[in-house]
Amino acid sequence: MKDRVIITQGQYVASAVKQDQYPEADLPEIVFIGRSNVGKSSLINSLTRVNNLARVSSQPGKTQTINFFEVGVKIAEVEERKAFYLVDLPGYGYAKTGKEKRKIWSKFIEEYLLNSPRLTFVCQLIDSRHEPMASDVEMFNWLVDNGIPVLIIATKVDKIGKNERAKNIAAIKRKLGIKEISVLPYSSLKNEGRSDLLDVIGDSLLE
Known part of the structure; x- marks a missing residue:
């Protein structure tokens, strides 16, 4: 079956640590955030089908700026x-990053999330193999408390069996304290969940 939402192009536009470095075009922004090594770069590359659009690294904490990628889409029902802008934020909760650096990061990340007028929603990535960590719960609560719409994406679902997946997704909901929240399972390796995520993005662009 053909996807309803098709990505036609994806390109890197800018890296920023302050407001005057954000790109100028008035485009909606969809943000990706997660713990270091949650599979964020792999998911971005799988979603856009642009190889190495986001740099995949085995070394956590590699993204140290807010990275903006311009993504073009064709949605079936509109001409x-x-x-x-797909916005890639630095990973949080990586122990080897010095405390000072983490403080600087969190300041410019917070500034961006609170002040960008074009922010549409945040995709928060959580590793499906483990229960959410304290930093995941903290980030989720902070987004909710600040009225920022958030979609939880459970990554790396190809690495666990179906039963474990259901159990772990239930654990994510329980830990975040919202039983009725929907969690989108995603496998970058198999592109599972890709068309579901594209549908959510497409709907948000039509609002």
Whole structure:
């Protein structure tokens, strides 16, 4: 079956640590955030189908700036093509990053999340193999408390069996304290969950 939402292009636009470095085009922004090594870069590359759009690294904490990628999409039911910024934020909760550096990071990340007028929603990635860690819960609560719409994506689902997946997704909901929250399972390796995530993005661009 053909995808309803098709990505037509994806390109790197800018890296920023302050407001005057954000790109100027007035495009909606969809943000990706997660713990270091949660599979964020792999998911971005799988979603856009642009190899190495986001740099995949075995060394956690590699992304140290807010990275903006311009992504073009074709949505089946509309004539006009759409575009948005996919925004890749530095990973949180990586122990080897010095405390000072983490403070600087969290300041510019917070500034961006609270002040960007174009922010549409945040995709928070959580590793499906483990229960959410304290930093995951903290980030989720912070987003909710600040009225920022958040979609939880459970990554690396190809690495666990079906029963374990259901159990772990239930544990994610329980730990975040919201039983009725929907969690989107995603495998970058198998592109599972890709069309579901594209549908959510497409709907948000049509609102």
